[in-house]
Amino acid sequence: MPEGLENLHVAIIMDGNGRWAKKRGMPRVLGHKAGGKTLKNIITYAAENYLKALSIFAFSAENWLRPKEEVSFLMDLLDEYIINEWSSITDNNIKFLVSGNVNLIPEKTRNSLLKLIDDTKNNTGLMLNMALSYSGQEEILECVKKIAHKVNSGELSVDDISKETIIEHLYNKELPEIDLLIRTSGEQRISNFMLWRLSYAELYFTDVLWPDFTSDEFNKAIIEYNKRVRRFGKTDEQIKS
Numbered sequence: 720m721p722e723g724l725e726n727l728h729v730a731i732i733m734d735g736n737g738r739w740a741k742k743r744g745m746p747r748v749l750g751h752k753a754g755g756k757t758l759k760n761i762i763t764y765a766a767e768n769y770l771k772a773l774s775i776f777a778f779s780a781e782n783w784l785r786p787k788e789e790v791s792f793l794m795d796l797l798d799e800y801i802i803n804e805w806s807s808i809t810d811n812n813i814k815f816l817v818s819g820n821v822n823l824i825p826e827k828t829r830n831s832l833l834k835l836i837d838d839t840k841n842n843t844g845l846m847l848n849m850a851l852s853y854s855g856q857e858e859i860l861e862c863v864k865k866i867a868h869k870v871n872s873g874e875l876s877v878d879d880i881s882k883e884t885i886i887e888h889l890y891n892k893e894l895p896e897i898d899l900l901i902r903t904s905g906e907q908r909i910s911n912f913m914l915w916r917l918s919y920a921e922l923y924f925t926d927v928l929w930p931d932f933t934s935d936e937f938n939k940a941i942i943e944y945n946k947r948v949r950r951f952g953k954t955d956e957q958i959k960s
């Protein structure tokens with residue numbers, strides 16, 4: 720892995736599990752199973768290479784609309800994942816976070832997610848943010864409502880609302896802006912992923928399907944990111960000086 724990852728927040732839209740399975744004449748759910756293995760490898764790799772934060776899109780609010788068998792398979796897979804990865808997450812000093820409407824996750828799985836968050840809250844290594852039942856617009860909507868309540872009760876005045884106020888009320892306020900967004904499977908869209916924090920992210924799209932995404936592919940994305948010039952509105956000359 721290239722150097723200098725300690726300050727990076729990478730986000731991944733893990734896409735293409737269904738197509739990976741279809742290509743092999745297998746049911747879609749086996750694509751999700753294979754995708755779970757990829758995720759495990761990428762997380763270990765990110766933690767070993769001191770990445771600051773990794774946000775992964777595991778299940779969107781819109782994904783509830785999928786056939787009920789697929790949704791329940793994904794929930795079971797999540798449950799299994801948490802159990803199997805528990806010690807690897809805690810042993811690797813990973814701080815586990817969840818973004819999304821966890822109230823919709825089945826109770827047993829939700830309870831283990833909450834316990835893992837609590838068990839790892841003092842860890843200082845990789846911040847692993849799993850987006851589950853997640854919608855970027857809902858995150859912003861919830862944030863607006865929380866702020867409006869504070870204004871209503873007199874705790875906050877409208878003129879004191881700043882960007883920091885918004886960040887305070889997003890899911891997991893400690894998560895920094897995203898530096899690099901990777902999306903697999905050739906789709907080139909954001910699909911309602913972390914809208915606020917993606918504002919100035921570099922975008923990297925690859926045709927590789929998620930189950931085929933290796934640490935080498937991850938490296939390729941980082942190398943490409945390192946070549947990008949992040950101007951944040953300034954000129955090239957200003958950036959170099």
Ligand code: IPE
Pocket residue numbers: 733734735736737738739777778779782793904
């Ligand atoms: C991504 O793979 C995983 C989830 C959305 C849960 P898909 O299931 O979207 O795979 P494709 O896009 O159908 O190939």
Ligand code: IPE
Pocket residue numbers: 732733734735776777778779781782906908910
């Ligand atoms: C986005 O993938 C959500 C996840 C990766 C979990 P989808 O496959 O659901 O996205 P769209 O609907 O094709 O944009």
Ligand code: MG
Pocket residue numbers: 734735736
């Ligand atoms: Mg998809």
